[in-house]
Amino acid sequence: MAENEDEHVFIPPPPHIKTYCVGGKLGFGSFSEVYVATHDKTKVQYxxxxxxxxxxxxxxxIDRFQREIDSMAYLHYDNLISLHDFFWDENNFYLIMDLCSGGELFQFIVENQRLNEPIAALLFKQIAGAVAFCHSYGVAHRDLKPENILFTQFPIIKVTDFGLCGYISKERLMKTFCGSPCYCAPECLCRVQYDGRLSDIWSLGVILYAMVTGEHPWSVMNTSLMLRQIMKATYTIPDYVSAECRDLISSLLKVKPQDRLPMEKIINHPWIKFSEWSLVSLPSSLDTALNTMRMEQPMTLEQISSSSSRSSHRSDHGIISPFDDDYQNELKDEELPISLGTLVNSVDRKIRHFSTSMDRFPIENNNVQQPTRSRFIARSNSQMKFRKGLLCIPQVHPTNLMMSIKEEGC
Structure with missing residues (x-):
């Protein structure tokens, strides 16, 4: 009998791979499995x-997988899952991520039937902060739901699963339907162009409603009725919910995207800001991100794909993500190619400005004659060591580059 083409075959990882000892299985989904991995030297579990x-x-x-890798490698925030390492063998890709052993917010709500508002405010503050940070970099999550919010240990949470995330701009909005219908905003269901950040705000409203009531605002058992309710924002908030929380929910669940409460006001809403129970402080990086939030947003995914085809992305942890064997074979230990297309001159200017202002990585030489195979040589005097390395510089924003150094030796 021929193998079902829709069936996903999992080949388990070896007991030890790269610098990690592989432990027990934490869970699985339709496309992946998750294991505990302990780093050989640090003994840190991931x-x-x-x-x-x-x-x-x-x-x-491929696009979804690339989005998930890029977002975790680029967005560093306390309440977001981070990617610490990425490698592969002949069978699998391996993503080394933060370990969240406390389970899903969804299960936490189910076990408690509903959350009292002090606890809900404590958790929602972190969720909103994480989403606001993503939005400050022009990234919309597009699949926010309690199942994608994990506890490291109570009450600290992390938002995960960026496979459906997208980069938005004022000129190029989104039009792809994605996510779970009961958390989707009306404009997503209509298949019209939409701003993913505003649809995330709607999803936050549904999540908050679920936390404080233990129920969905919609009749999820009747799909047709549920869709009609979503399109008209028809829901009832129980009387036991406080006036402040009711105000926040109703400010998020607005049919017209432009009428929804903006992220800055969500973070500073009285129900969150002045709750004596909201003891978790948001990371200082959020203030910086919100203060520097620009209306101009990153390139669309299509633009990134076209200008960065066959690109290699590397972080401080040595993350590389090629998607064909030929390209992998072209990589050498002493070089790290980058794809910049027509952006080379802009990159050159930004690097020189960075070198001058930081006085840390003076440019020794650069080769920008080949737009799609360019690399820069830099020297670093950090920590009293003389190091020579190569910069990987994928452009993730018209005004922001992600720069990291691959050391060649000390």
Missing amino acids: AMKVFPKSNLRTQGD
């Missing part, structure tokens, strides 16, 4: 997501 290469069957599969 979650290792095992993603079979055979799952990347279409360009859509």
